[in-house]
Amino acid sequence: MKKKIIRPLVYDEPIVSKDKLSAEKKKVLEIAGSGKKVLEIGCSTGLFTKHLYDQGCTITVIEIDEESAKKAKRFAESVIISDIEDPTIWSKLSRKFDVILFMHVLEHLVDPWRVLCEAKNVLAENGFVIILLPNVACWEVRKNLFFKGCFRYQKYGVLDISHLRFFDLYTAYDLIQDAGYIIKEYGVSGSTVPLAGKLRNLPFLKILAPIWERIMIKRYPNLCGAHLFFKATIDIKVDE
Known part of the structure; x- marks a missing residue:
């Protein structure tokens, strides 16, 4: 029997310079823009909050872990320590926001x-809201299911043991639309393109690897990306 995976209580990542952020985080910063009123859900210790602050944004954060929230406080105008699924949390917010961030948060929620x-x-x-989610239909997960016949939780990543909900590109699309939003932009990141790694290791074929990746990601995004990205606005017709 393999060693039991213990769920981490805190995702404590070090603050890094902007150039060292992942491609998906750089994209979120670009879309969020500067000088915006931002609500960041699940800020952890403020890794991303710091970069929003550097862009001149006014940030309110909601974080369930008290110690993490204290670390993020230096970059935020307001800090609320609470479970986002507490129905009273929304009454504690005294303003409306230009941008609401759900960056790898929704998969941890019951509802x-x-x-x-x-x-x-x-x-x-x-x-608008920006939503990042892990993609349970990516190649790495499918490969293990098909060839090994197993679904094993992990400490981090797509199969993080603390994930309560699992989405692929299509069910995530439904989630957002069913909640009354219009999706303006979507995409995938964290390439998991089949055979790309093998091509990169072959001297005479490695030049084809990036071409192969671009073709596959464009044609099969639900297979070839470990993470999902969405930008969405309110559907006024549904909301009324």
Whole structure:
């Protein structure tokens, strides 16, 4: 029997310079823009909060872990220590926000549909949400299921043991639309393209690896990305 995986209580990542951020985090910063009022759900110790602050954003954070929230406080105008699934949390927010961030948060919730619905009440008229989710249908997960016949939780990653909900590109799309949003942009990151690694290790074929990756990601995004990205606004017709 393999050693039991213990769920980490805190995702404590060191603060790094902008150039060392992952591609998906750089994309979120670019889309969030500068000088915005931002609500960051699940900020941890403030790794991303710091970069929003550097862009001149005014940030409110909601974080369930008290010690993590204290570390993030130096970059945030307001810190709320609470479980985002506490229905009273939304009444503690005194303003509306231009941007609401759910960066690898919704998969940890019992009812992400309700939380997304509640978030609409604090989203400004021209505001938008940015959602990042792990993709349970990516190649690495499928490969292990097909060839090894197993689904094993991990300490981190797509199969993080603390994940309560699992989404692929299509079920994530449904989640966001069912909550009353219009998806303006979506994509995948964290390449898991089949055979790309093998091509990179072959002297005469490694030049084809990036071409192969681009073709596969464009044609089969649900297979070839470990992470999902969405930008969405409120569907006024549904909301009314």
